Amino acid sequence: DVKVTQSSRYLVKRTGEKVFLECVQDMDHENMFWYRQDPGLGLRLIYFSYDVKMKEKGDIPEGYSVSREKKERFSLILESASTNQTSMYLCASSSTGQSFYEQYFGPGTRLTVT
Amino acid sequence: GENVEQHPSTLSVQEGDSAVIKCTYSDSASNYFPWYKQELGKRPQLIIDIRSNVGEKKDQRIAVTLNKTAKHFSLHITETQPEDSAVYFCAASKARNNQGGKLIFGQGTELSVKP
Numbered sequence: 001d002v003k004v005t006q007s008s009r010y011l012v013k014r015t016g017e018k019v020f021l022e023c024v025q026d027m028d029h030e031n032m033f034w035y036r037q038d039p040g041l042g043l044r045l046i047y048f049s050y051d052v053k054m055k056e057k058g059d060i061p062e063g064y065s066v067s068r069e070k071k072e073r074f075s076l077i078l079e080s081a082s083t084n085q086t087s088m089y090l091c092a093s094s095s096t097g098q099s100f101y102e103q104y105f106g107p108g109t110r111l112t113v114t
Numbered sequence: 115g116e117n118v119e120q121h122p123s124t125l126s127v128q129e130g131d132s133a134v135i136k137c138t139y140s141d142s143a144s145n146y147f148p149w150y151k152q153e154l155g156k157r158p159q160l161i162i163d164i165r166s167n168v169g170e171k172k173d174q175r176i177a178v179t180l181n182k183t184a185k186h187f188s189l190h191i192t193e194t195q196p197e198d199s200a201v202y203f204c205a206a207s208k209a210r211n212n213q214g215g216k217l218i219f220g221q222g223t224e225l226s227v228k229p
Contacts, residue, residue, distance in 0.1 A: 040123065042203055042219040058216065059115065101146050101207065103217060105157040
């Protein structure tokens with residue numbers, strides 16, 4: 001069974017803190033993605049990675065960075081959290097095999113920055 | 115860059131009626147169009163997808179149609195049931211070689227099916 005997990009379901013941080021969101025997949029997928037979900041805006045891509053130590057900017061990378069040291073783990077880093085980064089963060093992964101288009105999502109982390 | 119517009123933002127239907135959600139995309143090179151369903155408090159899950167070499171695809175009560183010339187695609191749900199109530203997202207992608215292409219999502223449609 002496909003499994004994508006995220007380190008926290010809920011997180012509350014203060015403005016200016018450095019925040020780490022972790023995502024782990026156990027499907028040996030090559031591709032991993034970070035999105036943020038806001039009402040009325042859908043899912044917006046922050047960063048993605050097609051391979052270990054590889055990363056590419058998505059549509060809204062400002063204020064974020066990522067790390068992919070191992071194939072199964074993709075971390076999203078908020079260098080200095082701000083209130084406008086309060087959101088739901090979703091991680092996803094996909095394979096480069098036959099069904100390489102389908103993305104499998106984690107449960108999400110609801111981050112509140114105060 | 116690529117943009118996907120989705121309408122309507124909310125849709126309320128009576129149980130048994132049909133529901134249609136429409137999306138338009140801007141990049142004519144897009145070749146893959148999935149639809150995801152997100153139930154309240156849960157993660158998005160793929161329910162159906164279509165590739166650019168096909169005009170229509172059906173899976174039981176759901177169907178997707180694609181008009182490449184007009185750059186729009188639609189989700190059709192027939193005989194709606196209360197469990198169809200969820201937020202639906204369309205997306206577009208242009209996959210590169212064997213790499214999972216990044217998805218550009220629409221804004222989402224909150225479908226409510228009233229019993």
